[in-house]
Amino acid sequence: MIEQSHPAGASQFVVTSNRGFAAYAQDELRALAPGTKFAELIAGETYAMRIPLGREEAIAAVLRQEPIFLRHMHPIDAEIACAGTDGDIAPIVSAIVRLYDPADRGAAIAVQIRKAEGFHPGYETGALRDAVSAALKEANETEMVVKDAKRIVSVFLNNGVAYIGISPPEYNLSDWPGGAVRFRKEEGQASRAKFKLLEAEYAFGLDLSGFRKALDIGAAPGGWTSLLLERGAEVTAVDPAVLHPELLTHPRLTHLKRNAGDVQFPPDTFDLLVCDMSWSPKQMIKLLLPLLAALQPGGTAVITLKLMHGKPFQTVKDSVRAMQPDMELHKAKQLFHNRDELTVYLRKRR
Structure with missing residues (x-):
């Protein structure tokens, strides 16, 4: 039997952050809706959230002011008893078929199944995924995909x-x-x-192939430079350290083996500035400030900020404030590939 999990004025979600940063995500979500509560599913990473807002209202609130440390969420539209035996599969599949909106008949869907730490069902999650996929295909002629789905069916065991x-x-x-x-x-x-940087492109809705001239500060060994070259940009890479050998002969690469504090460029030279240095945010921003004049009005900056003192929100505020009034923050996010850091996307004011 399906137990609906979102009575009037409240809803539930499974929410995920990078491991060890869940407390920050929870603080952000409580700021959106005081009284929000959490139950641990995966220590320091994944929680069941009960928020005192209706399902659509809660989603709208998160999308309007997306938390920095919230990596993923999915609504809990139903709860099904789960004993960890093969007997789980049929009722879970039946519940999903009943929940599925017939208006989405024939749609491309992805089935995503995860499970809590310490929960080891007597069946493979792949078997459950196959059963869900087969049932939805039979009932609604859905097309199973991994990416570019119209709807995602989420199951957390x-x-x-x-x-x-x-x-x-x-x-x-x-x-x-x-x-x-x-x-x-x-x-x-x-x-x-x-x-x-690949994830930042995806998370920030950027198209790196649209930039012509990029400045990569602290470029070695060249991970970000290599992607920008692949996307077609002319790249000036600044770092006294050595770049990966396969990059050095690239015709669109200029490598300046110098410290960032020792270089300068004519105004409006670049339409993209990126920086993934392991320095403290304060030191890094001090180095970047003189280089902002080389970024064109309307130009983009993607910068990694190290979280060195346990005050991530203050780190973002202080770093952005130091770059004002020239730069405007568009989004700050702790990406899956960030560790003790987060990534910010800024635009230079016109």
């Missing part, structure tokens, strides 16, 4: 209960399961830092 939700990808903040964005490492890849 916990000891005693399965949380089920159906939602468009934008309601989940990410169309990856749990917001865990996975890229495949390429042969000869300069560094895994490339994944961070």
Whole structure:
């Protein structure tokens, strides 16, 4: 039997952050709706959230003021008893079929199944996914996809209960399961830092192929530079350290083996500035400030801020304030590929 989980004036969601940063995400969500409560599913990372707002109202509030540390969420539209045996599959599948909106008949859907730590059902999650997919295809002629789904069917298996939700990808903040964005490492890849910029492109709605001239500060070993070159930009990489050998002969690369504090450029030279240095935010911003004149009006900056003192919200405020009035913050987000850091997307005022 389906137990609906969102009485009038309240709703529930499964919410996920990077491990160890859930407390910050919870603070942000409580600020949106005082009285919001959380029950742990995966320690320091995933929680069942009960928020004193209706389902659509809660989603609208999160999308309007997206929390920095909330990586992923999905609504809990139903709860089904979950004993961890093969007997779980049929009632979960039946509940999903009943929840599915017939208006979405024939739509491309993704089925995402996760489970709590310490919960080890006597069936593979893949078997449950296949059963859900087959049932929806038979009942609604849906097309199963991994990416670019119109609807995501989310199932979180916990000891005693399965949380089920159906939602468009934008309601989940990410169309990856749990917001865990996975890229495949390429042969000869300069560094895994490339994944961070790839994810930033996705999370911030950027199209890196639209930039012509990019400045990469603290570029070595060249993960971000390599992606910008792949996207077609002319890249000036500034770092006294050595870049990956495969980059050095690229015709659109200029490598200045100098410290960022020792270089200067004519005004309005670049339409993109990126920086992924491991320095403290205060030191890094001090280095970047003189270089902002080289960024064109309307130009974009993507910068990683290290969280070194346990005050992430203050770090963002202080860093953005230091770059005003020239720069305007568009979004700050702790990405899946961030660790003790977050990434900010800024635009230079025209």
